Amino acid sequence: MLYNSWLRLKTYIFYCLQFAMTVKPRRYHITTFGCQMNKADSERMAGILENMGFEFSEDPNEASLILYNTCTIRDNAEQRVYSNLGRQAHRKRQEPGLTLVVAGCVAQQEGEALLRRVPELDLVMGPQHANRLEDLLEQVFEGNQVVATEAVEIMEDITKPRRDSKVTAWVNVIYGCNERCTYCVVPNVRGVEQSRMPEAIRAEMEDLGRQGYKEVTLLGQNIDAYGRDLPGTKPDGSHQHTLTDLLYFVQDVPGVDRLRFATSHPRYFTERLIKACAELPQVCEHFHIPFQSGDNDILKAMSRGYTQEKYRRIIDTIRRYMPDASITADAIVGFPGETEAQFEKTLKLIEDVGFDLVNTAAYSPRPGTPAALWENQLSEEVKADRLQRINHVVTTTAMERSQRYFGRTEEVLVEAQNLKDSTQVMGRTRGNRLTFFKGDIAELAGKMVRVKITDIRAFSLTGEML
Numbered sequence: 001m002l003y004n005s006w007l008r009l010k011t012y013i014f015y016c017l018q019f020a021m022t023v024k025p026r027r028y029h030i031t032t033f034g035c036q037m038n039k040a041d042s043e044r045m046a047g048i049l050e051n052m053g054f055e056f057s058e059d060p061n062e063a064s065l066i067l068y069n070t071c072t073i074r075d076n077a078e079q080r081v082y083s084n085l086g087r088q089a090h091r092k093r094q095e096p097g098l099t100l101v102v103a104g105c106v107a108q109q110e111g112e113a114l115l116r117r118v119p120e121l122d123l124v125m126g127p128q129h130a131n132r133l134e135d136l137l138e139q140v141f142e143g144n145q146v147v148a149t150e151a152v153e154i155m156e157d158i159t160k161p162r163r164d165s166k167v168t169a170w171v172n173v174i175y176g177c178n179e180r181c182t183y184c185v186v187p188n189v190r191g192v193e194q195s196r197m198p199e200a201i202r203a204e205m206e207d208l209g210r211q212g213y214k215e216v217t218l219l220g221q222n223i224d225a226y227g228r229d230l231p232g233t234k235p236d237g238s239h240q241h242t243l244t245d246l247l248y249f250v251q252d253v254p255g256v257d258r259l260r261f262a263t264s265h266p267r268y269f270t271e272r273l274i275k276a277c278a279e280l281p282q283v284c285e286h287f288h289i290p291f292q293s294g295d296n297d298i299l300k301a302m303s304r305g306y307t308q309e310k311y312r313r314i315i316d317t318i319r320r321y322m323p324d325a326s327i328t329a330d331a332i333v334g335f336p337g338e339t340e341a342q343f344e345k346t347l348k349l350i351e352d353v354g355f356d357l358v359n360t361a362a363y364s365p366r367p368g369t370p371a372a373l374w375e376n377q378l379s380e381e382v383k384a385d386r387l388q389r390i391n392h393v394v395t396t397t398a399m400e401r402s403q404r405y406f407g408r409t410e411e412v413l414v415e416a417q418n419l420k421d422s423t424q425v426m427g428r429t430r431g432n433r434l435t436f437f438k439g440d441i442a443e444l445a446g447k448m449v450r451v452k453i454t455d456i457r458a459f460s461l462t463g464e465m466l
């Protein structure tokens, strides 16, 4: 009798749960910190969750599964993660049904230590495990607290990513990084280089072309290293697979009218690649090549493997083939031991080259990196002062570079509505300058439009559709 009513109660609970699930689907929320690589991983993880029947929720407080895809490139990036996490961990104490996931680079760096710091976490997973999300969540739903940070070979992904844009898409070509820049956590958290096969890359791009995507950015932390881990050599003994060969292999994917790639490393950047970019109409005239410092001794201390003279020669060669090419970069100020004179060489490099944009950062000592242990660290005041001064030079230089667009007609690929002015749409020139103009997004999304530039700012343009 007792057993019977227990059975009935269980069936009742089961149907209630079923009912609850049909009216209120499980919802997930993802917040992404960090670089394009992390954004691409988030899109793949979102695809996996939707495949599992989850629905996206913009508001984390409406979601029953929250995933933070984290970044640890600098200390402030890491701290942002902890403040978000603290809030949801607090919520979980009231709502034990909530599933909390930390993915990405902080997860990889901290591993088990994260569980000790935030015991409410259900899953801690490094970037190499992004494609295994479903598998890992199943273990969580069975009642386990899971940490997945061991080095693994990244599987080819079969789930469709849930991409943020319908016009532009990222495609990973190489994971990881084998460089050992003395300031950088990326090799520790992203593991060794692993290139995808050209056929898999092309297949993903063909699928994107069929879905109506117009622009693809090929991604790698050091994209110039593409292919060196793949088997095969050419008759002259060089690698069979290089980024240049990959560009020739994917340039004619139907529908994909624009190709970009990032991030380039000056150490491996070749003239052959520059020639290919000049020759292939789909490849945009935009190069993102971080230089980090304009001083050779600092570059050596960073283990970057090139001099500022070599960097300048690369830019000269690019401009010989493509005089109008946009050049963007990253730079670090306040690296251990950097003198005022060395810092000024970085400013001089920015002025001489004339960058369209430089992402700047004050040096941040990172766990597990050599430079963090050196004794010649600079004070926060010096770093903050140099950051402010470099940013001023970056803006002035970018403004000068913007002048060349004034009155010109540019080809703009329309991506979205201008969030600040709904009568305008937003797109990018081939040189990657953000451009705004009057138009209806319903009609223009994904269209390549000719725009006459009527107004310029340091990092964006305004124009009129022709």
Ligand code: SAH
Binding pocket: 073, 074, 183, 184, 185, 186, 221, 222, 263, 265, 290, 292, 330, 331, 332, 361, 362, 363, 364, 365, 366
């Ligand atoms: N793979 C790319 C960049 C990866 S990280 C490259 O080789 O250039 C993105 C940028 O963050 C770097 O270019 C660098 O400028 C910055 N960065 C990396 N580690 C940093 C640190 N410890 N402190 C400050 N900035 C850092």
Ligand code: SF4
Binding pocket: 177, 178, 179, 180, 181, 184, 185, 186, 187, 221, 222, 265
């Ligand atoms: Fe970091 Fe250097 Fe690798 Fe770039 S190339 S990801 S800066 S180690």
Ligand code: F3S
Binding pocket: 033, 034, 035, 036, 037, 038, 070, 071, 072, 073, 104, 105, 185, 186, 189, 190
């Ligand atoms: Fe950050 Fe990881 Fe990218 S540390 S910059 S999210 S590789």
